Amino acid sequence: MKLEIFGFIKDTIELLEKKEEKLQEKVFDLNNFFEREFSDKDYFLNVNHRIKSPMSLKEKILRNNYYLKYNNPHTFLMNLPDLIGVRLECRFIEDETKIYKDIVRIFDNKSEGGYYYNSDDPSILLKLDDIQPQVQKNGFEIYKVDGKVFCEGDLFKFELQIKSLVNIFWGEVEHKILYKNYNYMLMENFYRDIMSSIKGNMTMIDRQLMILHDHLNEVNSNKESGRIKQFESMLAKIIYEIYSVKIKEKLGFVVDFRNTCNLIMNYITKKERPSERSEYLLLITNILIRFNEIADDSLNFDEYLSFEREIKFDNDFCSRIGTSILDVINRDFRWNMLFRIIFDIEKGNNAEDFEGFVIFLRERFLVKLKPELAALSILENEERNLIEEGLMSYIADIFTMNIDIDFMNNDNIERLNDIILNLVRNLKSYKQWEDEKEIIKERLFMSYTMNP
The missing domain is CATH 3.30.460.10 (Beta Polymerase, domain 2)
Structure with missing residues (x-):
């Protein structure tokens, strides 16, 4: 009974x-x-x-x-x-x-x-x-x-x-380690001392985050971009810490993917396009919440990445770049790791995230190229568009020669942008572009490959 x-x-x-x-x-x-x-x-x-x-x-x-x-x-x-x-x-x-x-x-x-x-x-x-x-x-x-x-x-x-x-995270730690784990009861005082120490450290982290938040939110807009870069650098380091642990647990060793983390952080922040300081602060806060959610999740680095539907591209540049990446995404570990982390951090559809990343890459070049072409008053709009398409095609040519993930690094893209802008500034007319575009292409390739 x-x-x-x-x-x-x-x-x-x-x-x-x-x-x-x-x-x-x-x-x-x-x-x-x-x-x-x-x-x-x-x-x-x-x-x-x-x-x-x-x-x-x-x-x-x-x-x-x-x-x-x-x-x-x-x-x-x-x-x-x-x-x-x-x-x-x-x-x-x-x-x-x-x-x-x-x-x-x-x-x-x-x-x-x-x-x-x-x-x-x-x-x-x-x-x-x-x-x-x-x-x-x-x-x-x-x-x-x-x-x-x-x-x-x-x-x-x-x-x-x-x-x-901080207190949400602390509550989870305490609940699972002390409240729910009765194996610790014989040494409860010892563990409470340890937990008190952890709580103190987390309170310090809260203060540090508050200082960073206030620092970012200062009125002096002249230093705004510098503070944003510092904050993004900190978040990139958090990504590295989270996923280096996951990689070591799964593979038994850690690879150096710090540049990849910087790229991921840059992609996430640029994708959301925060236009005001308050929007940027909200974005950073949501990223921190997401990091807290995924910190303890397991991740398989030895499985194929899959997509919910066929990947679609809106233009020639995205199609060439995207198709090249898709060809190696499940054969090259670094490419696989890049998108595996992006898909893990971003909630939603893998196909949309992949398409969004390729668009982000395209805009990394257009953000400087478009204003430079617009400044050339001697060109008609249609002529500017044709020169833009031609230069973007040359960039795709460089990428598809090797399909190296280091091509995406910030320093590399900035260097390539500088080369392109110097070539554009020397244009005096659209006829010059038509006459010299093959020479311009050759100069671009030579400048890029001679300074890898």
């Missing part, structure tokens, strides 16, 4: 499954409410939510003896303080306080028992009379607010947390 507690667990899980549709509806409402209220705050990142899973519920009942505290599953479920979990995510630890102050401002109507609500949605209540941030058992602070939400006769409880990127 089974213990009664297991009958209680079974009935509770069945009740949870019956109310799942209601719970999902209220989680959706909570998510929308907080997204609506905070979407215009630059320090706000995201709303994350979850409903207690059956396994988590079972574990909680066993660990806390809830069977002895409640008469029936319904009473227990309605009184479980974190049946629903909602997390408001922000960039830095200091931003947690900003969000909490916004919460107090938004929930400005008092109800009973220290709870407050917003007139736009009176079904959501938050207990704001408690001291915040709360001090946890581990001695660290957290913004954790008790909440209640009404739904068709039921009153579900939820827990609202406010966490910065």
Whole structure:
């Protein structure tokens, strides 16, 4: 005969499954409410939510003896303080306080028992009379607010947390190493000391990121491009650290792919085309979030890359470059690694990412070539277009001679751009281009190959 507690667990899980549709509806409402209220705050990142899973519920009942505290599953479920979990995510630890102050401002109507609500949605209540941030058992602070939400006769409880990127990561580490791992209990004090040290280091990282953020956000626009390059360099190093570990785990050794990481970072930032400082800061923040998501994921560097559909190209340059890369992408390790990392970082469609990368490469040349051609007032628009197509064809010729990934490096592209611009500046007419384009092509090839 089974213990009664297991009958209680079974009935509770069945009740949870019956109310799942209601719970999902209220989680959706909570998510929308907080997204609506905070979407215009630059320090706000995201709303994350979850409903207690059956396994988590079972574990909680066993660990806390809830069977002895409640008469029936319904009473227990309605009184479980974190049946629903909602997390408001922000960039830095200091931003947690900003969000909490916004919460107090938004929930400005008092109800009973220290709870407050917003007139736009009176079904959501938050207990704001408690001291915040709360001090946890581990001695660290957290913004954790008790909440209640009404739904068709039921009153579900939820827990609202406010966490910065560093504290999100810290919470995962602590939860998995101490809270969920009972093998450490015999040496708990030792491990808590170690965890305290880790927490201190992560707080320092938060401060460093804040300093970098403020540095990037300074008003002096004369130094803006330099700060952006510094920030992109830092992110490229993070890519290298993340994937060098993955490569070593899989292959047993690490290759030097620092130039590849710089190229990947340059591609990601240029692809999004941030036009204002605030957009760039948001992009960098989202990149950091993505790095946090993929840091522990495994990645196979010994498998073929595949695409969801046939790759399409809009012009001759992209077609020649793209087709050449596709021909070696599953034969050359460095090409394979480049796109494997891009596909891992970028969420979505591999085919679209590949096409976007080839377009990015084309624009790396056009960004300087187009203004230089536009400055030649002696040319008609059609003549400029023909010269542009001819020069881009020459660049494709150089690339397809070797299909070397080092062709993509920033220094190499800058050098090739300089050579092309010097040749363009010597043009006096379109007739000169027609008469000398083969000579120009030869000069371009010679200048490039003589200074590899």
